[in-house]
Amino acid sequence: METPAPDPLFGITLHERYILGKRLRSGASGTVHVAHDLSADQTVTVTVMYPWLVHDHGAVHAFLERAQTLEELSHPGLARTLGRGRDGDHVYAVTEYLQGETLAHALGEGGLRYPPHVALTIVAGMLTALDVAHGAGTVHGELDLDKVVVDGEGGVRVTGFPLLFDAAEDAGPETHTDVHAVGRLLYTLITGVSVAPDVHSLRLSSVVPESPSDLDMLVANATDPNPRYRPRDAGQYLTVVEQVLRSLSGSPADLAADDTRPIPIITDVPEEHRADRGAPVPLWRRVPVLVGAGLLVLVLFAAGWALVPDDSVELPDVVGTSTEEAEERLAALDLELAVRFDEAYSDTVDPGSVAESTPSAGSTVERGAEVLLWVSAGPQFAEIPDVVGGTEGEARDALRRTGFTDIEIVQEHSAEEAPGTVLSTEPGVGEEGDREEPVVLHVSEGVIVPTLVGMAQEDAVAALAGLGLAVEVAEEHHDTAPVGEVSGQTPEPGTILPEEGTVAVTVSTGPAPEEPEEEEEESEEASPSEDDGGRGDRGDHGNGGGRGDRENSGDACDAPEWNQDTVYEEGDQVRYQGRAYEARWWIQGFPPGGSEEWNPWKDKGSC
Template sequence: METPTPDPLSGRTLHGRYVLGTRVRSGASGTVYAAQDLREERAVAVTVLHPWLMGNHGAVHAFLGRAQTLEAVAHPGLARVLAHGRDEAYVYAVAEYLRGETLAEVLGDGETLRYSPHMALSIVADVLAALDTAHRLGVVHGEIAPDKVVMDDGGRARVTGFPLLFDAAEDAGPDSRTDVRDVGVLLHRLMTGDSAVADEGRPLRPSAALPDLPPDLDMLVANATDPNPRYRPRDAGQYLTLVEQVMRSLPRTDRDREGDTRPIPVVADLPVESAAGAAGDGRSGAVPRWRRPPVLVAAGVLVLALFAAGWALVPAGGAALPDVLGSDPEAAEARLAELDLELVVAFDETYSDTEAVGSVADTTPEAGAELERGDEVMLWLSAGPQFAEVPDVVGGTENAARDALRTAGFTHIEVFQEHSAEEAPGTVLSTVPATGEEGDRAEAVTVHVSEGVIVPTLLGMGREEAGEALTGLGLVFEVAEAHHGTAPEGEVAGQTPEPGTILPEEGVVTLTVSLGPEPEDEETEEDGVGEPGEGSPSDDGGGRGEGGRGDGGRGDGGDGGDRGDDGWGNSGAASCAVAAWDGDIVYDTGDQVNYRGRVYEARWWIQGVPPTMGEEWGVWEDRGSC
């Protein structure tokens, strides 16, 4: 976040409601201002479209359309877009204003700082959980960076700065894999303190800066920052699964156990820091701060802004604290403001069986207590009942279990992996408390999941190196060889299944190893075989005897007499509506090819493996003859 500087628009009011303050930053979308919403009495952030784009109807339409789309995206870890509009010469969008420091501000530009691996993963998990909600709705961020992630006072990371316009010079807009790459770069920065970006040739590997890091952390960053988007996790949800698995297996340092969320200098040994000077957060610990309704953050900002600006002139004397139980936080604040005592109002959450979620369930001090000028009043907001029924998540995936438990109000979820001979890896085996039992929302729900092994990225490795990597993980590998237009001979040019897939122990990974480019003389020879009416006098129109390949006469050469395409006589090519299989092309889920007179559809990404070979492990689905 840039240092606020004066701006000609500061002080202007849009639609009689949003008073623009200082400029926060400027980008392709426009200029962002800290602002005040007079109607809702809260701090907001307003993005105003650049004046030179006002005459561009396409830019205006895209800006307002993107704002409208973002209004439907809601998650505690996102700065939500609240409204948009056009006031004469100004097109604008209004978003929630987040309190806290950005990661760019925390890490700074001076001393090189980094986080412990566990803390870095925790921050990235917060970011991915928020992005997962957006990706499920088909919305991408497109500009994830340290200045777009805000750390709140509870140590939680929240995402802000969704661009409302993207650079028109880009050939294609960002997608979910763009966000995954940017989060991978962020994770690399958090763990190493190095602000390097992913280059065009190789993925980032944090072990290059910190050799003692566990290899799983290298895998996480390398998978996300692979130059080829096809080899990255497909979206934030898939990458979050990998991050949480590694985080569970990672040992915690003393700093992690103490909940110290500050970055540390980049040194060989982790320094032992004194707890003195660490700011206590004063929370009850019953409910995490990230579950706080967005209006609470805005209301707190408003109160601090009012007092800091000196808007209240407070008389001497005291008054009794009114009974505000059951009130919404804005109404409770208004009643306290009427006392003219310059009270410091704070918010936190507590469980309540009687008050509605988000309303005032208790106060400190209690109603009727005598207040003096400048006293602090804590408004405890209801988070709902403390006990809830545990939903049935057994038999589903870990991600689905997390979603169901969070929907039921359980925010502390611990996952343990255990061996299962019956269930596929990643399947939920049981929960504690069990399905249907009453669970304490202040306690953790333990989810037991069938264990598995995460398939790493192997592309670009040598054959032996890739095999050793898989053997070391307890996986079995098979090798298929194929010509490849760009990968050098002996290098892994494809793998099945894709990186990030969870396999059981001794699960099979197929490596497609490059034989180098297709020899030109072989291509020429094959192009001349099987053309109609071009049979060799010596074979009398019969087959070549290898799988039925024949000349224009077609003959009865083996079992291929009725096949046609891709050098098999081409007699059926005219009836095939899809392109022939090409070993140099990377096919993704749903892509179709014709091969030896039949149509095949890819079930996930694949390269260099012909459909008849891929049938053995189900990567290609036979859709019938063409």
């Protein structure tokens, strides 16, 4: 068996929270990975944008905007989008990990199908969830068997909403695209025959001649080649599906008894329609249907091959290996193991390598079993660094680099040291500290910086003034914080400053503006006589960034003042609030300053 190429994203940690596991699938948005959320201690899925798209401002904006839209969708039949972010060169979105099996897995490689009323019940669950999405103006666009999860107890959930669409789809897919996909999946659920996404005018009766006419038309209408003749959205199609479902059930009691048991059954799919025509015909298919032994085989197959033992093997020893190597060795077992990660202290294994596994090496594991790999976080006990005499901020940074994250502050009067100076530590400098226990810093008295994030700007300024602290205000776009609300602060809450010390606060100006339309680009080419107040004259008058600014930007302080209407490109320089900045990438309407994580401006220093 050919060994798969190593996944460069496997085992990396995003924002010190999400440890990526094996790749589940790829799509237009990027690669989708199973991951472990260290903060919430749960398994999630993470979609990571392709590296060649990360520097495309428009693609990044569309990716994060779509993720934000999906976060706002709430329905039991939709996988929840839990968050999004950018960590260096990785742009990602986090989605709920669904328990159960996909329809693709339930149907296997062909030859299995659902009874019509069960198939319709599954489809009704899909449409109910999609109706909520369509009502919010959101279209799935890539619905398939591997994007629908069933839990065996009647639960149907839709996942896998793409975060980017093909560049050819300028406006994105429309709701009738999802209707076509649902009609195609209904055809597959009832016939057991998989068809390509672009196939139209499907007829159940061509494979299952005994199909009721209304059921046959239900699939044909949804897959009509002309979108005008399909149901316009999930809600309209759901109404028709429910009508046909009621007509097929003998009574409400019969429906209630069957519609929560989506168990695959054997089908008599014609030979020419089977998914794997070149494979040998299994023995159970060659046995006549009326022979009792054949019927017994069908029952056993429908029950999940209950009498056939599962594949199993001894788990290899992966302690001390990298997460990538451990994943490769487990994948080589060909048992489709579900691998997830967590952290553990280790005195013998280097940080980032596998410290232990659950189950342990030598244990017998069966196909599809879950294996938890504990990744070393280094020793639990470490030496307290010498931070006495430095500032509290410097002490915090040194302790965090050593692995201590729980830091407590005790203020003490000192006639010799300036406020905010570290006087002593507990445990003492050079002693062994437990990384699970707090480190206490005894700091000379001063003013404790309060928590300002979430406060209105005027309230934050008033609070600092009441403590005798000065304030510096910078504005920055923020996706969730309302306009005028503090979205960040430096130094962090709890820091001790001398009286009249300065606290910098970042105030939200609301979400970043959308990417400019083509009309704006055309206006850049207009002559000064046609557009003498905006971007058209930025090269002549220095009113904005643009490429023209770079010609005379030897001294960054000679650059023009930042202008919110100007389009700046990578390398353009501006002045803003007494400092010089350089654009990291294409940007418009985003002021310099603020957090480094998302800031498109590079601080060049004070002017």
